[in-house]
Amino acid sequence: MAQEITASQKIELTFPDKSIRTFPEGTTGYEVAASISPRLAKDALSITLNQTVQDLSRPINHGGSIKINTWDTEDGKTTFWHSSAHLLAEAVEALYPGVKLGIGPAIEQGFYYDIDFGDTTISVEDLPAIEKKMLELARTKADFTRKEISKSDALAFYTDKNDPYKLELLNELEDGTISFYRQGNFTDLCRGPHIPNTEKVKAIKLLNVAGAYWRGKSDNKQLTRIYGISFPKQKMLDEFLHMLEEAKKRDHKKLGKELSIYMIDPMIGSGLPVWLPNGTVLRRTLEAFLRDEQVNRGYQEVITPHIANLRLYETSGHYPYYADSQYDPMQVDDERYMLKPMNCPHHHRIYAREMHSYRDLPIRLSEFGTVYRYEQSGELNGLSRVRGFTQDDAHIYCTHDQLKDEIKNCIDLTQHVFGVFDMPVDIRLSFRDDNDEKYGGEAEHWDRAQREIREVADELGLDYTIAEGEASFYGPKIDFIIRDAIGRKWQLGTVQLDYVMPERFDLTYMGADNKKHRPVIIHRAPFGSMERFTSILIEHFAGNFPLWLSPKQVAIIPVSDQFNEFAYRYKEQLHERGIRVQVDDRSEQIGLKIREAEKAKIPHMLIIGEREAENQTVSLRKHRKGTIGTFAFDEYLVKLTNEINRKTLPDSN
RNA sequence: GCUGGCGUAGCUCAGGGGUAGAGCAGCGGUUUUGUAAACCGCCGGUCGUAGGUUCAAAUCCUAUCGCCAGCUCCA
Numbered sequence: 001m002a003q004e005i006t007a008s009q010k011i012e013l014t015f016p017d018k019s020i021r022t023f024p025e026g027t028t029g030y031e032v033a034a035s036i037s038p039r040l041a042k043d044a045l046s047i048t049l050n051q052t053v054q055d056l057s058r059p060i061n062h063g064g065s066i067k068i069n070t071w072d073t074e075d076g077k078t079t080f081w082h083s084s085a086h087l088l089a090e091a092v093e094a095l096y097p098g099v100k101l102g103i104g105p106a107i108e109q110g111f112y113y114d115i116d117f118g119d120t121t122i123s124v125e126d127l128p129a130i131e132k133k134m135l136e137l138a139r140t141k142a143d144f145t146r147k148e149i150s151k152s153d154a155l156a157f158y159t160d161k162n163d164p165y166k167l168e169l170l171n172e173l174e175d176g177t178i179s180f181y182r183q184g185n186f187t188d189l190c191r192g193p194h195i196p197n198t199e200k201v202k203a204i205k206l207l208n209v210a211g212a213y214w215r216g217k218s219d220n221k222q223l224t225r226i227y228g229i230s231f232p233k234q235k236m237l238d239e240f241l242h243m244l245e246e247a248k249k250r251d252h253k254k255l256g257k258e259l260s261i262y263m264i265d266p267m268i269g270s271g272l273p274v275w276l277p278n279g280t281v282l283r284r285t286l287e288a289f290l291r292d293e294q295v296n297r298g299y300q301e302v303i304t305p306h307i308a309n310l311r312l313y314e315t316s317g318h319y320p321y322y323a324d325s326q327y328d329p330m331q332v333d334d335e336r337y338m339l340k341p342m343n344c345p346h347h348h349r350i351y352a353r354e355m356h357s358y359r360d361l362p363i364r365l366s367e368f369g370t371v372y373r374y375e376q377s378g379e380l381n382g383l384s385r386v387r388g389f390t391q392d393d394a395h396i397y398c399t400h401d402q403l404k405d406e407i408k409n410c411i412d413l414t415q416h417v418f419g420v421f422d423m424p425v426d427i428r429l430s431f432r433d434d435n436d437e438k439y440g441g442e443a444e445h446w447d448r449a450q451r452e453i454r455e456v457a458d459e460l461g462l463d464y465t466i467a468e469g470e471a472s473f474y475g476p477k478i479d480f481i482i483r484d485a486i487g488r489k490w491q492l493g494t495v496q497l498d499y500v501m502p503e504r505f506d507l508t509y510m511g512a513d514n515k516k517h518r519p520v521i522i523h524r525a526p527f528g529s530m531e532r533f534t535s536i537l538i539e540h541f542a543g544n545f546p547l548w549l550s551p552k553q554v555a556i557i558p559v560s561d562q563f564n565e566f567a568y569r570y571k572e573q574l575h576e577r578g579i580r581v582q583v584d585d586r587s588e589q590i591g592l593k594i595r596e597a598e599k600a601k602i603p604h605m606l607i608i609g610e611r612e613a614e615n616q617t618v619s620l621r622k623h624r625k626g627t628i629g630t631f632a633f634d635e636y637l638v639k640l641t642n643e644i645n646r647k648t649l650p651d652s653n
Numbered sequence: 654g655c656u657g658g659c660g661u662a663g664c665u666c667a668g669g670g671g672u673a674g675a676g677c678a679g680c681g682g683u684u685u686u687g688u689a690a691a692c693c694g695c696c697g698g699u700c701g702u703a704g705g706u707u708c709a710a711a712u713c714c715u716a717u718c719g720c721c722a723g724c725u726c727c728a
Binding site: 222318596597 | 654655656657658664684685686687688689690691701718719720721722723724725726727728
């Protein structure tokens, strides 16, 4: 750049570290990356310019914020996977000429492409060949090139190709905004962006095929969706596949059966899980834990029936609005009743039972309330998606002035609860968008509530994201997204504000001004549903529960029959202290008894033989850890109670 | 609900037109055991259910129920 750069030709770019640098107008993202380091230029996949991801090769004509996206960023992965989807389409077109392409986006973990194969059926057995072709194409080191194209040319291209799906997409686009991307011999309608060259894609795995309706509408034609994932290094793919296997091993449906936690029985009904004794211990322990925390925070527990008069849900508006996911009402005497799909209306009626003074608020009503919702049969899945489940529900009735403190209280409870399981919590503030029809209540309440939610989040110093348009009908909410031991994300609890139900149920309190006011309602459920949370907990711990939660806590294993009696004496003492303990008194070899206790994932095994009987000691073996050592029985009792009371995690200490 | 795949012993799975098999579990013995599988024997299934084709069906066809992977939906 020998010539002078005039002010109008310069642009200022702000980097994520807030540093600002000046570049000539028209500099490409690649050049910006190269100006920082050759390594970054090599690793760069795309840039994010003013929140928009774009190609490295596109000239930058305006200043603003810039981020260089490598594999280590979300935007970088998205670019990489989107480009991989194009490789998939290219490979499929090469192997199955005449196919018609739908869409092929990047998703959270990889990418897919929806393809109309005509009369050909594609199964998982066909995937390795496509995979191989993709790699072959990637190794041709083809550049991704972008071309702006007029609508008429684009239409002509796809008319010629006889692709109805692309034509449908094109018809919705405006002239002047249409671009094609090309790599090798493959051209696709695409707004981009893409990685510079296919060579970056080093490892590919096509994972699955599934039917998917064109544009997600069930009256449209079903296309074949091929799912895949790709990586810049083979090692990353190996790790990913290993993680998949690990997830499979942890599958709660498998472990739930092996550990006798729950069953689903067709004669009882699909989607209606039955909690077996082991699962019931687990669930009751979780409930007791949460109940204690809630009592400490001023909640009062209530119990409400499983069916209620239809009028209750007509008042709340849940019927007939959600009729599709509710069981049909049943006739009782002269009235109609319904299986309860929600606990809230019951709680509102409890609130409405008596006059409330502002001095009484907040009132916090909690219930482990079982609800029934009709889910489509294809949705049902183990404990995680069911038709009857128990919410760890509570409704807080408070004044506007109390709202912030109550929200804090809810966030604090949620963080504390998940902290005990060593599950990090990400927070998402779900606000309304401009579509007024989607929401109830008065705009000023919304504005105030959204502002206050954000203030609370800031005051607590939380990291959060804001999702516009994700609010519920009756108010903004805070969603908690937790991460499990193998890094998967789950949306569990929520805190939702509600301005609609107080109106519908005519809920009031008497203010200091001697006038009636509407309370605000907070709906909140940290776990969401006991069933779903249990399924996640099983997978999080891979069935290796911490001692305090484990359905079976201690297995006493006598070395031979002679020590059974002695073992039972220990058992009695543990049992008296509320420990879940059993003696394996079978005439089996000790190796077998240990093996079975290990397989049953019992946290503590006490081996009792001659030495222990003589000295009043126990030989402690911990699940997955092996022999710990020999302790005086009293000493062991202290260790045991500490581990329970501290809710020690299985992999710590 | 839709599309595809799968239902064989309590569990994991083999058998794919000629009338059902293994391992584990269970039961009965023997063994009395020191930190992840002792040995011997026995029991166990109208092959999810209901029709149909066939001389003959676990096997082929149809329907139905259930499970799995997706799609769609989720207060």
